[in-house]
Amino acid sequence: xxRARKGRTMTTTxxxxxxTADDVLVxxxxxxxxxxxxxxxxxxxxxxxxxxxxxxLPLWVATRYDDCGTVLRDPRFGKSxxxxxxxxxxxxxxxREVPIISRYSMLRMNPPDHTRMRSLVAREFTPRRVEExxxxxxxxxxxxxxxxxxxxxxxVMDVLAFPLPVRxxxxxxxxxxxxxxxxRWIVRDAAGALEPMASAETIAAAxxxxxxxxxxxxxxxxxxxxxxxxDLIGGLIGVRDGSDRLSEDELxxxxxxxxxxxxxxxxxxxxxxxxSLLRNRDQMQMLRSDPTYGHGAVExxxxxxSSVQLDARTALEDADIAGHHIDAGRVVLTLLGAANxxxxxxxxxxxxxxxxxxxQHLSFAAGIHYCLGAPLARLEGEVVFERxxxxxxxxxxxxxxxxxxxxxxxxxxxxxxxxx
Numbered sequence: 001x002x003r004a005r006k007g008r009t010m011t012t013t014x015x016x017x018x019x020t021a022d023d024v025l026v027x028x029x030x031x032x033x034x035x036x037x038x039x040x041x042x043x044x045x046x047x048x049x050x051x052x053x054x055x056x057l058p059l060w061v062a063t064r065y066d067d068c069g070t071v072l073r074d075p076r077f078g079k080s081x082x083x084x085x086x087x088x089x090x091x092x093x094x095x096r097e098v099p100i101i102s103r104y105s106m107l108r109m110n111p112p113d114h115t116r117m118r119s120l121v122a123r124e125f126t127p128r129r130v131e132e133x134x135x136x137x138x139x140x141x142x143x144x145x146x147x148x149x150x151x152x153x154x155x156v157m158d159v160l161a162f163p164l165p166v167r168x169x170x171x172x173x174x175x176x177x178x179x180x181x182x183x184r185w186i187v188r189d190a191a192g193a194l195e196p197m198a199s200a201e202t203i204a205a206a207x208x209x210x211x212x213x214x215x216x217x218x219x220x221x222x223x224x225x226x227x228x229x230x231d232l233i234g235g236l237i238g239v240r241d242g243s244d245r246l247s248e249d250e251l252x253x254x255x256x257x258x259x260x261x262x263x264x265x266x267x268x269x270x271x272x273x274x275x276s277l278l279r280n281r282d283q284m285q286m287l288r289s290d291p292t293y294g295h296g297a298v299e300x301x302x303x304x305x306s307s308v309q310l311d312a313r314t315a316l317e318d319a320d321i322a323g324h325h326i327d328a329g330r331v332v333l334t335l336l337g338a339a340n341x342x343x344x345x346x347x348x349x350x351x352x353x354x355x356x357x358x359x360q361h362l363s364f365a366a367g368i369h370y371c372l373g374a375p376l377a378r379l380e381g382e383v384v385f386e387r388x389x390x391x392x393x394x395x396x397x398x399x400x401x402x403x404x405x406x407x408x409x410x411x412x413x414x415x416x417x418x419x420x
Contacts, residue, residue, distance in 0.1 A: 021049035022056045028407060029057075029196040036403040038309065038410075039350065042338030051324045057196075059312075059331040060324070063338035065345035065362070067322050071313050071332050073367035078110040080314035080329070101194075102214075104253040107369065110316070114368060120246055121254055124235040127375040133168065137380060140167055141387045149391070153418040156397075160388075161270040161415075162263070165380060169262030172376075173255065174224070174231025179216070186212055187260045194408040196310075196333075210256075217255045221248075232258070258373065265307040266377045268411030270384055273301035275415060277385075279399045280352045287354055288389040297354040298381040303361035304352050309337040309410050311365050336362045337410070394420040 024041050027034045034041055045052065046063045053060050062068050071077050101107050106117050144160050151159075162184055170180045186209045192198060193206035224233050236251055246254065277284040287293050312333050315326045326332060340361045341349040364371035371377075388395075397417040404411050 019055075021045060021052045021061075022054055025052075025054060025057060025061060032405045035405060035407045038337060038407065039341060042335060042341065045335070046338055046342065051322050053324070059333050060321075060326060061333045061335065062321060063335045063342075064322075065339040065342035068334040068336065068339040068362055069366055070321060071334050072311065072362065072365055072369070074319065075111075076315060076317050076319040077313035077332060078316045079108050079114075079369075080316070080331075102210075102249070102253040102256070104247070104249040105257055106254065106372075107257065111368070116244065117246070117250060117254070118368070118372070120239050120244070121236065121372065123239050124232055125258065125372055130375045130379060133172065133376075134379060134383065136171070137164075137168055137383045138387060140164060141383050142391075145387060145391050148417075148419055152420075154416070156274060156415045156417050157267070157271050157412055158414065160384070161267045164270070164384065165263035165266035168266075168376070168380060169259055172232050172262075173259055174229050174233045175220070175259065183213070183259070183263075187264050190260065191264060191409055192406075195406055196408070213256050213260070214252055217259070218248075218252050221251060221255070261371075262373050262376065264409065265373075266380050268307035268409060269298075269301065269377055269381050271412040271415055272305035272307060272410065273298065273381060273385065274388075274417075275397075275399065275401060275412060276301055276305055276352050278395065278397050283352055283354050284389070284395075287385065288393075291386050291390070293354050294382045294386050295378075296356065296359070297385060298378055299359040299361065300352060300354050300356050301381065302363040303340045303346070303356075303359055305410065306337050306340055306361065306363035307410060308363060308365075308408065310335050310408055311369075334362070336365075392419045 024044050028038055028041050042063060045061065049061075050064045051060065051062050051067055062071055106114055106121070109117060141160075141164060144164055148154055148156075148159055166180050166183065167177075169175075170177070189205045189209035190213065191206075192202040193210075195202070198206075221233065221237065224231075224237055228234055228238075233255060236246060236254060239245060277287070283297075287297050310333055312331055315328050315330050315332065317328045319326045319328075321332070339345070340363060343349050346356070346359075364374040364377075395417055396419075397415060401415050402413045404413050
């Protein structure tokens with residue numbers, strides 16, 4: 001069916017298809033069983049309503065690789081207060097902003113504000129500075145693996161996947177060792193607000209957690225001003241471009257973002273990557289036998305089980321996606337997990353293949369909001385799997401672990417392994 005709208009012709013789906021797509025969306029957002037394995041639902045949306053205007057949620061949804069990439073890169077789409085409405089979209093919390101994403105955060109900005117702030121932060125958080133961490137990260141990984149070896153195994157999420165990334169980003173920023181452990185659950189609570197249809201209780205817990213992080217880092221910044229340091233916090237305090245520098249609120253928001261995102265998503269990369277290897281033993285053996293596959297293996301892990309499953313943009317002006325007219329002000333949800341398994345982009349997308357070439361996944365988003373910490377996540381992933389497989393010829397585990405009941409951030413609750 002077609003209909004004219006504002007002088008344009010657009011394709012629409014029939015009521016039955018709209019109803020089916022919305023049923024799938026609601027199940028993705030609310031059913032833990034569907035969230036545990038969202039890929040069949042993603043496939044159904046791609047096939048029946050790849051660009052879908054929801055009748056029950058205030059948004060459009062894109063699931064194909066090309067369409068999601070367009071939304072993330074096209075300057076007609078950007079950030080807006082509208083985006084907040086898809087998170088915490090219960091009746092009690094629909095009008096409350098996502099607490100973990102401060103209005104002073106780059107994640108909420110469009111050019112020229114975003115351009116200015118990102119250029120200031122990028123002066124300190126450079127790929128070269130990250131790469132210089134490789135020997136230190138390897139030493140940290142080996143220390144953690146010593147603990148696993150002594151115990152003959154354990155919960156990888158508890159022993160490796162959390163403590164390593166929090167230690168790495170903690171060292172980089174300059175967060176004292178004794179303060180880091182508390183943030184595991186603080187960040188987990190804060191990230192709960194990133195879930196579509198989050199409850200009022202979840203939003204309230206997220207607000208408390210976010211306030212705790214803001215207060216902590218505001219205090220740490222004040223301490224660093226009195227005692228200058230050569231860590232990343234010290235660098236961000238002093239960074240300037242002529243007379244321009246980060247404001248106090250921008251500084252706090254940036255450090256909270258770098259710290260929280262710097263370990264939460266990498267924790268899930270380690271867990272998701274390991275379970276993918278355990279379920280595909282031939283790929284594990286291939287990587288163990290030839291470590292030169294390491295970089296490609298991490299890219300495939302990111303594509304196959306992305307730590308971040310969705311992102312959102314708002315149409316800043318009227319725009320079109322694949323023939324669908326999007327009114328200015330409308331939110332478009334990009335399902336990154338669906339895009340990364342689009343059969344029009346990847347051959348056998350549901351197959352985990354570390355030899356896959358030409359991977360350009362959307363797990364770190366795309367465009368001007370491409371993840372600033374992507375080089376650090378990649379480095380940690382490469383080092384972890386290189387050292388883990390070299391150290392332990394035998395790794396056994398239950399390959400049906402429990403997934404966290406979340407969609408935006410995909411990860412395991414626990415992953416018990418035995419090692420030799």
